[in-house]
Amino acid sequence: MTRFLLTPLSVAMLAGFGVNAVASENQEPLETISVLGNSEALHKLPGSAHLVSAEELEQFEFVDINRMMRAVPGVYLREEDGYGLRPNIGIRGADGGRSGKISLMEDGVLVAPAPYSAPEAYYFPTAGRLHSIEVLKGPGTLKYGPFTVGGAVNMISTPIPNETTGKVQLEAGEFGENRLHTYFGGTTDTTGWLVETHQQQADGFRKIDRAGSADIAKEDYLLKGRLNSAEGAAFAQQLDVKLQYSEEESGMSYLGLTDADFAADPNRRYGISALDEMRNRHSTLQLNHSIALSDDFSLNTQAYYNKFKRDWFKVSLGELLADANMGDADAQAILDGAMDAEFGIKHNNRNYVSRGVQVSANWQLQTGTVQHDLEIGVRRHWDEVDRFQPVENYRQINGELVYQDTTDPSSSNNRIEDATANSLFVYDQIQLGEKLALTASLRYEDVETAQQRYNDVDRREKGSSRSNSVNEWLPGLGATYAVSNAVTLLAGVHRGFAPPGGGSSEGEAGDLSTNYEWGARFDNGDLRAELIAFYSDYENAVQNCSVAVPCANGEDSGNYALGESDIRGVEALVATEWSIANGWLIPLSASYTWTEAEISRSNFDGSLQKGDNFAYLPENVFAITTGIDSGAAWRINVTAAYQDEMCVNNLCNRGTSDKFDVTESLWVMDAAAHYEFSDDLAGYLKVDNLLDEQAIINRAPDGARANRPRTASVGITYQF
Structure with missing residues (x-):
């Protein structure tokens, strides 16, 4: 079940940048973790926050981030490849395309390859190795930034164990799926360490005409080290080092199916996309230092360097597929491989770098009878994306793909974008007596972006260029009132912002909104419930254009202003656990989100009108x-999730749309059974999509695509 996320005072930096404060002499060393169970901290939390815990992730042994997060209220997930390799996560109506409108982090560090200049997250941490996942909405997002229009997602990697221990997990399943996840680590009085790897392979469930299946191979390695001061030192200090490296080769494509072909076989893929493949490498260096200068004051510093290189070699045939959907026999014959045709496959080749330093101070003080938990943080960040994207030209001859020649990249595919950002936040939790708590927050973002295009492959002749400068003050205020030990009322308002990206021109401001929320929490120890309403008033909503999610004007780079918009909704959560005879337990949790969003004023060029949908x-x-x-050796868990149909463009409300403008609604059920053979050895059987229900869950960018079919897997876990 999804639980409330608490951020205790002793781990102040988790709430800010994800670096923990140093533990006292009587505490175990801490990494970037969440601690549950502090009711006082819960009552003061000025917004909606949830934790998907390690225990919850173990219930179903998911390796797909979409399945891991779908029970979190206020979160929308648009599947694409069936494995969650490049998820599309939206929060409270903020555009979910490539998760480009949320503050996406791992261990407190922005994880998108270039979060300011190219925020679309084509890299995503390997979900199968994650320890837990935090989701934060409301005024608290001002501590994370820069994306405060929707919310923040912080993924927690495996912590260094507090004693020497390890784990080996092996899994095999249908469609050639197999997985290895293992780690080993330990702790002494002044040191700690962890080594970890996650290996994932699959043949894939989509069968390519005349070419087999779309396979996946991903490997991920993690190394952590820690030094902390000895007992009796003048100041308690801790230094954490994290190194991460991953590689992926996957036969993923943007080409979907016509509706007629989808109805015949939703897991088919056209042979004209047989050469499509993603290859990427990612590496991270992260340093965290914490020092407690007194019982009330701590200082936390974090430096990070991320590098990501990818080449997604893929065909783009959206117009051909649209023609086939409209009954064009020649277009259908080309897709089927029955007619010869010429086409290009682009090397979507990009190099990303991001680096930065962030420092935060936590000071607990009292002014008269008022208690303050004050945090102040600054961050200096720089990132860059370098695109060099030639096109290989092919001819389909009798269903075979024959290479012709290579076309040098145009200036739009031969460019560098970069961003420099300076950020500041001040966050004060103010306790005004036993029942009332206020949270005052202020964030400042100063962002400078630039784009340079080149007219030749040697980059000696510069083409067009553009630059932009944006600075915004983002205030927020939240309040909680403890009606009783079980009931807490909450309300909050904050300024929403999302930077416009490296391709923006001077004067483009990015997303700007005023976000409100109000509601109540209930927790009596046996039953937890939450009901929160939210409303976002956008002065300007901006869509990031990409090949994966083209803008309303058809562009696949830069951004597009949607204009003034309104988003309103309700989030609900309930969770309990029943104890029955012989120590058996029946857990139950449910979450629901209702959202309505529309353009409230026509945009600058009149292409979008008041009343148009998102x-x-x-x-x-x-x-x-x-x-x-059973309370002993075995357990069985079942989860079911529903999502409404979605409009694939902004025009469905006009009443002129057809079936190609919407996806399909879908119920999906997953189940898992675990059996513990001993304290160290356990086995499990899991079935994703138990009822084998498939529907059109995505049409972007090129045709209908289905969710994953029923997939059964068996696994074994040994801990030592």
Whole structure:
């Protein structure tokens, strides 16, 4: 079940940048973790926050981030490849395309390859190695930034164990799936370490005409080290080092199916996309230092360097597929391989770098009878994306793909974009007596971006260029009132912002909104519930244009202003656990999100009108999880999730749309059974999409695509 996320005072930096404060002499060393169970901290939390815990992730042994997060209220997930390799996560109506409108982090560090200049997250941490996932909405997002229009997602990697221990997990399943996840680590009085790897392979469930299947191979390695001061030192200090490296080769494509072909076989893929493949490498260096200068004051510093290189070699045939959908026999024959044709396959070749330093101070003080938990943080960040994207030309001859020649990249595919950002936040939790708590926050973002295009492959002749400068003050205020030990009322308002990206021109401001929320929490120890309403008033909503999610004007780079917009919704969550005879337990949790969004004023060029809807935003999302736990050797868990159909463009409300403008609604059920053979050895059987229900869950950018079919897997876990 999804639980509330608490951020205790002793781990102040988790709430700010993800670096923990130093533990006292009587505490175990801490990494970037969340601690549950502090009711006082819960009552003061000025917004909606949830933790998907390690125990919850173990219930279903998911390796797909979409499945891991779908029970979190206020979150929308648009599947694409069936494995969650490049997810599309939206929060409270903020555009979910490539998760480009949320503050996406791992261990407190922005994880998008270039979060300011190219925020679309074509890299995503390997979900199968994650320890837990935090989701934060409301005024608290001002501590994370820069994306405060929707929310923040912080993924927690495996922590260094507090004793020498390890784990080996092996899994095999249908469609050639197999997985290895193992780690080993330990702790002494002044040191700690961890080594970890996650290996994932699959043949894939989509069968390519005349070419087999779309396979996947991904490997991920993680190394952590820690030094902390000895007992009795003048100041308690801790230094953490994290190194990460991953590689991926996957036969992923943007080409979907016509609706007729989807109805015949949703797992088919056209042979004209047989050469499509993603190759990428990612590396991270992260340094965290914490020092407690007194019982009330701590200082935390974090430096990071991320590098990501990718080449997604893929065909783009959206117009051909649209023609086939409209009954064009020649277009269908080309897709089927029955007619010869010439086409290009682009090397979507990009290099990303991001680096930065962030420092935060936490000071607990009292002014009269008022208690303050004050945090102040600054960050200096720089990132860059370098695109060099030639096109290989092919001819389809009797269904075979024959190479012709290579076309040098145009200036739009031969460019560098970079961004420099300076950020500041001040966050004060103010306790005004036993029942009332206020949270005052202020964030400042100063962003400078630039783009340079080149007219030749040697980059000696510069083409067009553009630059932009944006600075915004983002205030926020939240309040909680403890009606009783079980009931807490909350309300908050904050300024939403999302930077416009490296391709923006001077004067483009990015997303700007005023976000409100109000609601109540209930927790009596046996039953937890939450009901929160939210409303976002956008002065300007901006869509990031990409090949994966083209803008309303058809562009696949830069951005596009949607204009003034309104988003409103309700989030609900309930969770409990029943104890029955012989120590058996029946957990039950359910979450629901209702959202309505529309353009409230025509945009600058009149292409979008008042009343037009948001693309890829479902009105209703629901999830329920239950099971039975014997309290001894075995347990069974079942989860079901529903998502409404979605409009794929902004025009569905006009009444002129057809079936190609919407996806399909879908119920999906997953199940898992675990059996513990001993304290160290356990086995499990899991079935994703138990009822084998498939639907059109995505049409962007080129045709209909289905969710993953029923997939059964068996696994074994040994801990030592």
